[in-house]
Amino acid sequence: MATLEIGKENFEATVSKQGIVLLDWWAAWCGPCRAFAPIFEKASEKHPDITFGKIDTDAQPELSGAFGIRSIPTLMIFRDGIQLFNRPGALPEAALEQLLGQVRALDMEEVRKKIEEHERSQEPKA
Numbered sequence: 156m157a158t159l160e161i162g163k164e165n166f167e168a169t170v171s172k173q174g175i176v177l178l179d180w181w182a183a184w185c186g187p188c189r190a191f192a193p194i195f196e197k198a199s200e201k202h203p204d205i206t207f208g209k210i211d212t213d214a215q216p217e218l219s220g221a222f223g224i225r226s227i228p229t230l231m232i233f234r235d236g237i238q239l240f241n242r243p244g245a246l247p248e249a250a251l252e253q254l255l256g257q258v259r260a261l262d263m264e265e266v267r268k269k270i271e272e273h274e275r276s277q278e279p280k281a
Contacts, residue, residue: 158199161208163218169208171236175258176206180222180229182213188228191245198251205255235263237270 161169161178170176179195181188199207212219212227222231226243232254233239239258246254 158196158207158209161210162215166210166218169206170233170238172206173235174204174206175255176208176233177255178208178210178231178233180210180212180219180224180227180231182211182227184213185227187245191228194246194248194251197248198255202255232258234258234261234266237263237266239266 158179159165159169170178177195177198179188179191181192183189195207195209199205210218212224228245229241229243230246231238231241239261240254
C-alpha cells in the first residue's frame with residue numbers, strides 16, 4: 156500500500172478510524188527523514204492492512220505545532236483512534252517491525268479499560 160499524504164484536512168479522519176495508523180512526521184531537508192523514508196515505504200508494502208501516512212512538517216506547520224513536533228522524524232501510532240506511540244527518531248527496519256508486532260498484539264479492550272481507569276483517577280474528588 157502506498158503511503159498517504161496527511162494534512163489538517165484529513166488528519167482526524169485518518170487517525171480516528173478502526174485499525175492501525177502509522178504516521179511519519181518529516182521534512183524534505185531532514186537527512187534522517189530521507190534515510191528513514193525507504194524503511195517506511197517498505198513497511199507500507201509489507202503491511203497493506205495498516206495505514207501509513209506522511210506529514211510534511213513544513214507544509215503542515217499548524218498540525219505540527221498542535222502536536223508539539225520539535226524533532227523529526229517523529230513516529231506516531233494510532234490504533235482504533237487511540238494514540239499508542241509518539242517518539243522522535245527514525246527506527247531501523249527490524250525495530251519498526253517489532254513495534255508493529257507489539258501494536259498488533261495489544262488487547263484494545265484492555266487498553267480502553269486502562270485509559271478509563273486513569274481518567275477516573277484524575278477526576279477531582281468531591
